[in-house]
Structure formats: structure tokens, C-alpha cells
Amino acid sequence: xxxxxxxxxxxxxxxxxxxxxxxxxxxxxxxxxxxxxxxxxxxxxxxxxxxxxxxxxxxxxxxxxxxxxxxxxxxxxxxxxxxxxxxxxxxxxxxxxxxxxxxxxxxxxxxxxxxxxxxxxxxxxxxxxxxxxxxxxxxxxxxxxxxxxxxxxxxxxxxxxxxxxxxxxxxxxxxxxxxxxxxxxxxxxxxxxxxxxxxxxxxxxxxxxxxxxxxxx
Amino acid sequence: xxxxxxxxxxxxxxxxxxxxxxxxxxxxxxxxxxxxxxxxxxxxxxxxxxxxxxxxxxxxxxxxxxxxxxxxxxxxxxxxxxxxxxxxxxxxxxxxxxxxxxxxxxxxxxxxxxxxxxxxxxxxxxxxxxxxxxxxxxxxxxxxxxxxxxxxxxxxxxxxxxxxxxxxxxxxxxxxxxxxxxxxxxxxxxxxxxxxxxxxxxxxxxxxxxxxxxxxxxxxxxxxxxxxxxxxxxxxxxxxxxxxxxxxxxxxxxxxxxxxxxxxxxxxxxxxxxxxxxxxxxxxxxxxxxxxxxxxxxxxxxxxxxxxxxxxxxxxxxxxxxxxxxxxxxxxxxxxxxxxxxxxxxxxxxxxxxxxxxxxxxxxxxxxxxxxxxxxxxxxxxxxxxxxxxxxxxxxxxxxxxxxxxxxxxxxxxxxxxxxxxxxxxxxxxxxxxxxxxxxxxxxxxxxxxxxxxxxxxxxxxxxxxxxxxxxxxxxxxxxxxxxxxxxxxxxxxxxxxxxxxxxxxxxxxxxxxxxxxxxx
Numbered sequence: 202x203x204x205x206x207x208x209x210x211x212x213x214x215x216x217x218x219x220x221x222x223x224x225x226x227x228x229x230x231x232x233x234x235x236x237x238x239x240x241x242x243x244x245x246x247x248x249x250x251x252x253x254x255x256x257x258x259x260x261x262x263x264x265x266x267x268x269x270x271x272x273x274x275x276x277x278x279x280x281x282x283x284x285x286x287x288x289x290x291x292x293x294x295x296x297x298x299x300x301x302x303x304x305x306x307x308x309x310x311x312x313x314x315x316x317x318x319x320x321x322x323x324x325x326x327x328x329x330x331x332x333x334x335x336x337x338x339x340x341x342x343x344x345x346x347x348x349x350x351x352x353x354x355x356x357x358x359x360x361x362x363x364x365x366x367x368x369x370x371x372x373x374x375x376x377x378x379x380x381x382x383x384x385x386x387x388x389x390x391x392x393x394x395x396x397x398x399x400x401x402x403x404x405x406x407x408x409x410x411x412x413x414x415x416x417x418x
Numbered sequence: 419x420x421x422x423x424x425x426x427x428x429x430x431x432x433x434x435x436x437x438x439x440x441x442x443x444x445x446x447x448x449x450x451x452x453x454x455x456x457x458x459x460x461x462x463x464x465x466x467x468x469x470x471x472x473x474x475x476x477x478x479x480x481x482x483x484x485x486x487x488x489x490x491x492x493x494x495x496x497x498x499x500x501x502x503x504x505x506x507x508x509x510x511x512x513x514x515x516x517x518x519x520x521x522x523x524x525x526x527x528x529x530x531x532x533x534x535x536x537x538x539x540x541x542x543x544x545x546x547x548x549x550x551x552x553x554x555x556x557x558x559x560x561x562x563x564x565x566x567x568x569x570x571x572x573x574x575x576x577x578x579x580x581x582x583x584x585x586x587x588x589x590x591x592x593x594x595x596x597x598x599x600x601x602x603x604x605x606x607x608x609x610x611x612x613x614x615x616x617x618x619x620x621x622x623x624x625x626x627x628x629x630x631x632x633x634x635x636x637x638x639x640x641x642x643x644x645x646x647x648x649x650x651x652x653x654x655x656x657x658x659x660x661x662x663x664x665x666x667x668x669x670x671x672x673x674x675x676x677x678x679x680x681x682x683x684x685x686x687x688x689x690x691x692x693x694x695x696x697x698x699x700x701x702x703x704x705x706x707x708x709x710x711x712x713x714x715x716x717x718x719x720x721x722x723x724x725x726x727x728x729x730x731x732x733x734x735x736x737x738x739x740x741x742x743x744x745x746x747x748x749x750x751x752x753x754x755x756x757x758x759x760x761x762x763x764x765x766x767x768x769x770x771x772x773x774x775x776x777x778x779x780x781x782x783x784x785x786x787x788x789x790x791x792x793x794x795x796x797x798x799x800x801x802x803x804x805x806x807x808x809x810x811x812x813x814x815x816x817x818x819x820x821x822x823x824x825x826x827x828x829x830x831x832x833x834x835x836x837x838x839x840x841x842x843x844x845x846x847x848x849x850x851x852x853x854x855x856x857x858x859x860x861x862x863x864x865x866x867x868x869x870x871x872x873x874x875x876x877x878x879x880x881x882x883x884x885x886x887x888x889x890x891x892x893x894x895x896x897x898x899x900x901x902x903x904x905x906x907x908x909x910x911x912x913x914x915x916x917x918x919x920x921x922x923x924x925x926x927x928x929x930x931x932x933x934x935x936x937x938x939x
Binding site: 314317318319320321334337340341344350353354356357360361363364367368371372374375376379382383385386389390393394397398400401404405413414415416418 | 553554557560561563564567568571576577579580581582583584586587590591594595597598601602604605606608609614615617618631633634637660661664665720723724729
């Protein structure tokens, strides 16, 4: 029952990831990322109650603080600091329909790989594990396809969420210090990347990655 | 003081100085920041020599903070690399950055940022080398990116910003793959080890390597090569490297290229050894053989197209990291020993090259090779050092890199396939000609009309002279403790005896190691 709920929530994770990628505006992407993080907290709580790993309940609490509150706050602050630039012209190089198809393909490939692993979790939570793996490729797709450099940061956040779920599924009793280490690094990464984006905006008044092509060869 | 405590002190030293500098107001005098950073890198140098020297001479591994830090022969080599090159580039920075500020290429208010991040960068690299906890190792490698993003973009221009953005995004996303691979190893270890609390410590995991799920280990190693290979600058994840290395201040470029890339290769080497124990040598060797060879070929061809002096050196770094990966791909004791020696020799040689490029950039006010001519007339001492750096990078005898590349070829010819050795040789020949063109067209020739003498100050030349002496010393009489350390480290990577090395006639011819071993013992 517990793992069934985890699999259902994992399904919601991939839906919210897709929404982050296809969102047309930054505030919308921030909102979907925060919703995804709430789902992730739900995954951690369900896993904690299912496996009896109290560490996961702590992770859920820290994930709520870092991912539901802090990361959206940092990204929103950077966006506001730049004067909420209109970004509707900076469309993705992949159309939303193709993004959805690509995400489906990424999940399918990861599913095929996961079924070949001889891990206890792989037997009871195959869809969830496949989706956590797929988040890496969804994140990468977001980074490569987005022209808006602030939006590219969401790609990294999705990859990081994927590793978070993978760790929770495969090593639910991992010491809290490991989870804290990963989360802290991720927060610093988001802070620093946001700061660079703000610097770029202040200097060039552009968030377009196509404007950052002077260095070639 | 206990050696374990010294190891902790080694790690704490640059971090403490970084925090002190971060706490000072921006308006603090330049000399205070430069002085604090010099004390930081000098103390780090002393502590690294003492701890790594004690480890190498006694042969006893050092554990500190429980199992969290581990110093063995393998990490000692890299700790020394961080300590020595960190000190040399730290001293070189004093005059270099001062000139940048005087010429207004760097805003004076960024002095604090430069020096605080410089020491922090040294700390993160030491942590990556010393950490025995695989998750902490990932965090340390990630922290090397985060601490250097603003060093890469410290100059106030659009190109520096572009480079720092690409560096942050590509490396952070790339290294996330490394985290994924690391987590797979950790999760499997927690599953099979009796004490799951030790599942994150590499030394605890190693004895259980043969019980891991082979499919999972293969998957994890591929992710690790992608992740940490991004940081090492291996093709096709190298795209950030030419931008970051060319836009950063030259001492930072030197530290990035000379040390950081090697730290990432150290992490790959650790997992390479583990993967060999888990699934055999064939898979990890094949993977590294492919990325190594492609890195060499792509970088060699790209070098020719570069008009920017530092970009050309940056591609040379991709090529040389490719050589290290190729050595691991060839495998066996000789391949691993060649990889380790190349890490050290290329580290020092490339540091010299980037520092010299800093002298040239200051003298000519450009990095464009089309505009740099007659360095020998403008700055004779710099020109002499540039020639030594270029000959060293081209791996001509009697420089250190000649030995490591020679051993690479011996290992390649011994292990085969022969066609691959020929292809790599062609790639290296192209790279040599790209370096030779710098010597012929830019170092020699006539300086632009009306250009007077513009030699670098002594505080920039002295560190470079030390580097030049070292790369010659490595080539003419490789220090015996280094040879012995490399042999022991090779044994650690492969978890087997390295007697095979002494049975290789070419290796004996280069090092005469029977004598070397007995002298050290």
C-alpha cells in the first residue's frame, strides 16, 4: 500500500517536472517547482512511514524548508531584483508537445534500465525509481532547451530533486548528515547561479542564452 | 602534534583564512588581503608537505575525524600538488592582481572577493582529495565549482560573465551526474554491508566490491565518468573549460588547469579502482579509453583554431586530461603509473604556461596571438620561461612530461591495440605543432613598432623560475620519493602488487627503480 502511494506520488513528480519545463513565465515555473517540492515531501513522508525509517521524516522536514520555501524564495528574489523582466519571447527550442513526448521517452528508457537492477527497492517501487532516474534527463533537457538562463536553473533543481528521491528510495536509513550535505550544496548552487544571472542582467539587460555566445571555438 | 590532527589542521588552514578575509571590510588595504592569502597558502604548503611527507615516508595511511578523512599514497600525491601549486600561484597573484587593479581591468573592490575565494578554492580541492566519504567527496567537487564561479567572472566584462555562467551551469549539472553515480554505489553498499553506517566510506566499501550488483556498478561508473569527467574537462563535457580558463585571472587559470582537473581525475581513479574490483577491468578501461582518445583528438584539432593564447593552453589541458584518461584506459600498473606521473608533471608545466601567459597579457594588453609578436624583445625573461613552458608542454626531453608521455606509449604498445597508439601519436603531434607555432610566431619575431621593454616584476618571475626548475628536475632526475609514492599509489588503485612495473625494461631504464626503492627504504 505504502509503495503504491509512493509510485502514485512519483507520477505526480514527473507531471510537475513537465509543468516546470513547459511553463512560459518564471513565476509560473517557480510555482510548479514549489508544488513539485510539496509532492517530494509527500514521497519522503510516505516512504518514512512505510519503511519505518525515522531519518526520512527528518528529510521530509528539511526538504520542506529547503525546497518548498528556500529555493522558490531565492529564485523569486532574483527575479524581482531584476525588475520582473518580461520573458515571453524567450521560448524553449523544444515545443511543449515534444517536451511531453521526450519526457515520456526518458521515463520509458529509465524504466527499462531499472527493471534490470537487482535491488530490493527496484522490485517494489520500479515506477518511482525509474521516475527519479528520469528526472536527471528531464533536468538536462530543460537546461539544453531553454533560452532563458534563469529558467535553466530549474533544470539543475529538477536533477537535484531526482537524486533526492533516488537516495530516499535506495538508502532510506542514510544518516541525516548526508541529506543535509546534498541539500546545502544545492542551495548554495542555486544562490550562486541566481547571483550570476542577476549580474548578467545588470550588465546586459538580457536573459537570453543566445546573447551569451561571444566565446566560441 | 598527532599526524591525524595535522591533517585536520591542513584542511582547516585555508578555510579559516578564507573566513577571516571574508569578515574584513571591502575597504581593507590590498596588502592586508594579499598578505593574509600568502600566509594561508604558505601554511597550507608546510602542512601538506609535513602530512603527505610523513605518510609517504612511513608508508602508514592516516585517518582523521573517524573515517571521514583518509590520506594514503594516492591522495598524498594530489595533496602535495594542491599545496605546492597553491603556494606558487598565491605568491604569483600578489603582483599580478595588483597590476590588474592598477590597470583597472579588475575593480579594486573585488580584491577581497579574489583572495577570500582563492583560499576557499584551495580548501575545497584539499577536501576533495582527503575525503573518504564518497558523498562528501561529491560535495567537495561541487564546492570547487561554487567557490570559483566568481573567480572566473571577476573581471568586469561581458565575456567573463558569459564564461562564469557557462562554467557554473555546465559543471553543476555535470557534477550532478557524479552525485547520482555516487548515490547508486552508496545505496548498494548500504544494502550489502553488515554495518550500513560505513556504506559511504570508500575504504570500508572496497572489501565488499565483488558483492555489488554488476549492472548497477556499470551504470554508476558511467555516471561518475560523465559527472567528474565534466569537472576534469574530458570530451564531450569539456565545453566550459576553454571559456573559464581563458577568462579567469592567470593564477586562477593555472590553479584550475594545474590542480583542479587532476583532483577530478583522482575521484575518477578511486571509482575506477572500485569498479575494477566489482566488475573487472574491461568495462572501465574501455570507457576511459574512448573518452581519453576522443579528448586528445578533438582538443589537438581545436588548439590550432585558437587565436587566444589562453584558450590554446586550455585546449592543451583537455588534451592532457585525455592522456591521463587514456592511461587509465590502457590500464595495468604501467598505465596507472603513467597517469599519476602525468597528473603531476602536467600540473606543474601547465601552471608555468598559464603564469607566463599572464606576463605576456600584461605586456601586450591582449591574448590574441595575431597581435603578440616578439616577446623575446619586449620581455626577455618571460620569453625564456615561455620557451621552457612550451617545450615542456610539447613533452620534449628533458622535461617531466616527456617521461610520462613516454611511459604512456610504452604502456600502449605493450597492452595494444597498436592502431590506437598510432592515432594518439598523430593527435599529440598536431598538439605539438600548435604549441610550436606559439614559440615561432609570438615568442620570437619582431615586437610591434614603438613597443618598449615590459618585463614582469620579480614577484611574478620568481615563482615561474621555480616552476621551470621543477619541470626540468622532474625530467632529468625524478625525485625518488615521488617515484616510490607513484608506485604505492598505483598499487592502491589496482589493489595489487606493482612488481610488474619493475619487470618492465623501459620503466627500469627511466627510473632505475630497484636502486630507488632500496634508497627510500
